[in-house]
Amino acid sequence: MAHITYIEANGTRTQVDVPDGWSLMQAATTHGIEGILGECGGSCACATCHCYVDDLLASVLPAPSATELDMLANVAAERRPNSRLACQLKAGAAFEGGTLTLPETQE
Numbered sequence: 001m002a003h004i005t006y007i008e009a010n011g012t013r014t015q016v017d018v019p020d021g022w023s024l025m026q027a028a029t030t031h032g033i034e035g036i037l038g039e040c041g042g043s044c045a046c047a048t049c050h051c052y053v054d055d056l057l058a059s060v061l062p063a064p065s066a067t068e069l070d071m072l073a074n075v076a077a078e079r080r081p082n083s084r085l086a087c088q089l090k091a092g093a094a095f096e097g098g099t100l101t102l103p104e105t106q107e
């Protein structure tokens with residue numbers, strides 16, 4: 001379990017308890033957080049779960065896979081050095097206290 005804070009583009013902050021093994025996309029859509037669509041259901045094929053990770057998450061996340069990098073080339077909003085796809089980020093204790101900022105658009 002990890003407490004993750006999602007910050008929507010309008011500034012709304014929501015903290016979610018994310019069970020171990022859940023993706024941060026799955027947790028966001030389950031809790032009705034605006035700004036993550038997850039249209040492909042988490043198979044890394046749509047890039048509508050684009051997010052910006054904070055320094056804490058960046059320090060514990062594995063590097064993106066080749067598939068995630070390919071999809072990050074297709075995000076609708078600005079791609080930044082801390083851009084990731086939330087469906088590829090599987091929660092665990094190391095994520096505790098992490099924050100995801102969501103882009104203004106996913107499509």
Ligand code: FES
Nearest residue numbers: 040044046047087
């Ligand atoms: S949900 Fe489709 S790429 Fe993440």
